[in-house]
């Protein structure tokens with residue numbers, strides 16, 4: 054085992070969970086055992102919540118300009134340890150080193166945004182009648198929780214922790230049991246940056262801890278990122294316990310390719326979008342709709358896909374079950390009459406025979422009812438459908454239950470606008486394969502890709518992590534003559 058057994062991080066200390074139940078943490082790159090992660094109990098969560106609750110009064114009363122000083126330091130620590138954090142990310146998640154570097158760079162950008170929060174959360178004040186002022190302030194909620202998925206071990210935690218904590222909350226994070234190592238390292242860096250003990254806590258585990266978070270009377274708000282199935286469970290359970298909840302779910306992102314798209318650029322974008330992070334991105338292109346004759350572009354997509362080599366510029370998928378699931382989808386499409394143009398099944402990487410790899414896969418002549426057209430595959434696979442018109446393409450995109458992202462590739466600005474207006478997704482790309490908004494713009498999908506109001510990052514997150522206090526004050530003698538007396 055490469056690392057010592059993972060522990061929870063509570064009140065500024067690494068502590069053993071009060072249970073002997075653990076799971077193995079296996080590197081998808083080569084199948085090697087990295088560590089074990091505890092399946093904590095409700096009692097462990099209680100201890101973490103108590104620590105966070107104790108830390109809250111002092112932290113929430115610390116002026117925000119002081120609170121963000123921790124994040125200025127945290128940002129420089131992320132920069133200093135970028136290489137080490139990226140290596141850890143690749144090891145536990147299976148993505149390439151380059152992709153992991155990009156992930157840590159995004160953490161830095163997210164932290165930069167958090168350091169700008171003092172400029173964004175000023176309240177409002179108005180003299181509403183003589184001597185009477187109304188004023189609003191954003192105040193923190195208290196103890197909040199963040200439940201995160203496996204596909205971005207550092208970035209998704211950093212979607213929530215810098216903003217929630219800079220805004221004055223104390224946080225419990227529940228990492229994915231598949232990639233639990235990065236969060237512990239982030240906790241160490243936050244401590245080194247000067248974050249007081251108890252403000253950030255990590256409790257490892259699975260379903261039991263997620264349920265306990267949703268039920269805990271001292272947790273005010275829950276953010277969740279993961280599959281739609283679990284997002285629905287968490288949203289229902291947390292809100293039925295009267296908590297604020299924002300739950301981001303799965304995706305099936307459609308790229309619409311028009312005949313006037315630039316061939317080389319479009320093909321590169323499609324191939325990169327479907328295969329980046331081995332297709333394990335909620336913003337990955339999963340379905341492509343060719344409108345009219347786009348055969349030359351499809352040929353070029355295949356050419357680009359063949360340049361993507363597992364173990365070199367393509368990482369591993371998270372585990373054996375995922376590899377088998379992806380290969381099953383490809384097999385179903387083949388049986389249903391689709392044409393496999395590039396086939397990533399049965400991929401082995403020399404020297405890493407126990408790694409879990411799927412090569413880039415391009416499937417053409419998919420019909421909208423096939424499972425590869427309807428299901429989130431979460432692998433480096435693109436399913437190509439064909440239509441004669443843009444409206445037919447939009448009808449397919451609109452009918453899918455998700456709504457994270459959609460993109461159009463065209464050189465016709467009017468047509469791009471027509472699609473922006475009609476695609477049923479929260480994040481739209483024009484000649485962009487992965488249309489993730491950069492800070493300060495917020496991240497969040499529609500439909501079954503997100504449950505709850507607002508977005509998880511950027512300016513929108515301020516509303517989620519704070520509540521408004523409205524005060525009305527009257528001090529002068531004249532106040533006796535106005536209607537507020």
Ligand code: NAD
Nearest residue numbers: 201202203228229259260263279280283301302303304335
């Ligand atoms: P997942 O839903 O299986 O797990 C997410 C979290 O929920 C983990 O911490 C896990 O321990 C916990 N969990 C799993 N099953 C549970 C259950 N039955 N009850 C309670 N908790 C449970 O997701 P994953 O496989 O880790 O991540 C991949 C999914 O996340 C994909 O569907 C992907 O699209 C989605 N995702 C979405 C976004 C977004 O922004 N919309 C971003 C990243 C990932």
